[in-house]
Amino acid sequence: MPEARSPRWLCQNADMTESKPPEPHDHPEDVTQHVGYLLKRAQAALRGAMDKVLREHGLTVPQYATLELLALHPGMSNADLARATFVTRQSGNVVLRGLQEAGLIARPDTADHGRARPARLTEDGHARLAAVQTAVYAVEQRMVEAIPPKRMAALLTDLDHIAAALEE
Amino acid sequence: MPEARSPRWLCQNADMTESKPPEPHDHPEDVTQHVGYLLKRAQAALRGAMDKVLREHGLTVPQYATLELLALHPGMSNADLARATFVTRQSGNVVLRGLQEAGLIARPDTADHGRARPARLTEDGHARLAAVQTAVYAVEQRMVEAIPPKRMAALLTDLDHIAAALEE
DNA sequence: TCAGGCATGTCAAAGTCCTGACATAAAAAT
DNA sequence: ATTTTTATGTCAGGACTTTGACATGCCTGA
Numbered sequence: 001m002p003e004a005r006s007p008r009w010l011c012q013n014a015d016m017t018e019s020k021p022p023e024p025h026d027h028p029e030d031v032t033q034h035v036g037y038l039l040k041r042a043q044a045a046l047r048g049a050m051d052k053v054l055r056e057h058g059l060t061v062p063q064y065a066t067l068e069l070l071a072l073h074p075g076m077s078n079a080d081l082a083r084a085t086f087v088t089r090q091s092g093n094v095v096l097r098g099l100q101e102a103g104l105i106a107r108p109d110t111a112d113h114g115r116a117r118p119a120r121l122t123e124d125g126h127a128r129l130a131a132v133q134t135a136v137y138a139v140e141q142r143m144v145e146a147i148p149p150k151r152m153a154a155l156l157t158d159l160d161h162i163a164a165a166l167e168e
Numbered sequence: 169m170p171e172a173r174s175p176r177w178l179c180q181n182a183d184m185t186e187s188k189p190p191e192p193h194d195h196p197e198d199v200t201q202h203v204g205y206l207l208k209r210a211q212a213a214l215r216g217a218m219d220k221v222l223r224e225h226g227l228t229v230p231q232y233a234t235l236e237l238l239a240l241h242p243g244m245s246n247a248d249l250a251r252a253t254f255v256t257r258q259s260g261n262v263v264l265r266g267l268q269e270a271g272l273i274a275r276p277d278t279a280d281h282g283r284a285r286p287a288r289l290t291e292d293g294h295a296r297l298a299a300v301q302t303a304v305y306a307v308e309q310r311m312v313e314a315i316p317p318k319r320m321a322a323l324l325t326d327l328d329h330i331a332a333a334l335e336e
Numbered sequence: 337t338c339a340g341g342c343a344t345g346t347c348a349a350a351g352t353c354c355t356g357a358c359a360t361a362a363a364a365a366t
Numbered sequence: 367a368t369t370t371t372t373a374t375g376t377c378a379g380g381a382c383t384t385t386g387a388c389a390t391g392c393c394t395g396a
Contacts, residue, residue: 031236032252035311035320036214038327043211044254045334046204060382068199079344084200086212091383093346115344115391139334143203146333147326152203155326158315159206165314166213166307228352247374259353261376282362283374 039162046143053135057128062087062095064136067129070105070121077116104128203330214311221303225296226270230255230263232304235297238273238289245284272296 031037050061059067065085070076076084082092096119099105104125107117121129147155199205218229227235233253238244244252250260264287267273272293275285289297315323 029240031233031240033324034308035324035327036218036308038324038331039207039211039214040254042327042331042334043207045331046207049334050204062382065199072197072199077344078346086208087382088384089345090347090385094382111344111391113392117345140202140204142333143330146329151322151326154319155323156201156203156206158319158323159203159210161314162311163206163210163213165310166210166217230352245374256354257375258355258377262352279361279374283360285375 035162046139049139049142050136053139054132057132057135059128059132060095062091063099064129064132066092066095066099067104067121067125067132070119071126071129074120075118077118079116081119099125207330214307217307217310218304221307222300225300225303227296227300228263230259231267232297232300234260234263234267235272235289235293235300238287239294239297242288243286245286247284249287267293 028034047061050064054061054064062085066081069081069084073080078092078096079089081096082089085092085095087095096105096107100107102124104122105119106122107119109117111117144152196202215229218232222229222232230253234249237249237252246260246264247257249264250257253260253263255263264273264275268275270292271290273287274290275287277285279285312320
């Protein structure tokens with residue numbers, strides 16, 4: 001018997017009279033069972049947990065993501081980072097500026113090639129990132145432990161395929 | 169051989185010199201391979217596709233979600249809907265007000281029990297929802313087709329477990 | 337060569353959402 | 367019965383993000 005996957009916090013004033021028939025896959029009329037809804041739910045939970053952890057270190061989620069990406073790929077430009085963190089260039093710009101004012105990243109005032117100004121972590125940036133990573137990785141660990149190890153690889157590829165299918 | 173899962177739009181100015189060693193699971197240093205990142209990527213892609221489709225019908229994503237939930241569970245209150253759509257009560261309130269001004273939902277001016285005012289779809293609300301559903305379900309279909317049917321159930325439960333693990 | 341296309345960085349305005357706070361009403365605890 | 371706790375709706379303020387627009391610098395093709 002499949003256990004109830006519906007969150008039970010929407011049962012307050014609503015009439016839950018009709019019980020869901022099994023309706024195995026394809027198009028269950030219960031929206032909370034759709035892939036999109038579950039995806040959003042998981043992402044919202046992750047966002048909340050990340051926010052909570054990062055706030056103690058004075059960082060926002062996009063700021064942390066930028067730090068992590070710059071540690072892996074030094075020299076990324078604002079546009080690169082914006083695409084990679086799924087925000088607009090404009091938002092990425094304010095993120096970068098905040099990071100720069102905080103002294104965590106540095107980028108040349110003038111671009112030698114094109115207009116892109118490659119950003120890099122400062123000493124403080126590396127230190128701040130290292131300090132945050134333990135806390136963030138603990139959150140990720142909670143996620144990893146929530147799913148059977150055998151299915152991890154499949155989950156990653158499925159998520160990747162979903163993203164690819166929706167990005168055209 | 170595992171195909172490259174890294175998006176290649178971050179290879180502009182960054183130095184991609186060091187090639188990632190396989191490092192099967194657990195803690196790959198490439199952040200774009202972490203569960204959290206893939207999750208965010210998939211959700212961002214979904215959000216974008218939904219936005220694009222819903223704009224043609226004059227609805228935002230939270231508004232559509234509210235309509236869908238009200239169709240399934242008439243009588244949900246603002247707080248109920250806010251929780252179910254993963255926004256704050258305040259944001260949920262403006263969503264509901266917009267829907268009410270558009271004549272898609274109706275709720276009593278006075279609460280008979282407590283302060284909660286149960287909301288319901290109007291005739292126009294049902295019609296608008298039906299008009300949008302075909303377009304939205306087409307998007308969902310692209311997602312569903314992107315993953316092997318055998319893994320669908322596992323994916324849903326995995327996403328559910330992830331959300332549950334992060335919500336405490 | 338040079339004209340168009342394309343990518344990037346940035347500005348201004350608007351929109352969206354959240355945090356913090358308060359008042360009210362039901363439920364629970366004392 | 368009174369107090370405390372919890373839940374809801376709402377207001378004001380601010381933080382963040384997006385849309386739209388413009389200027390600049392490569393790059394490709396005629």
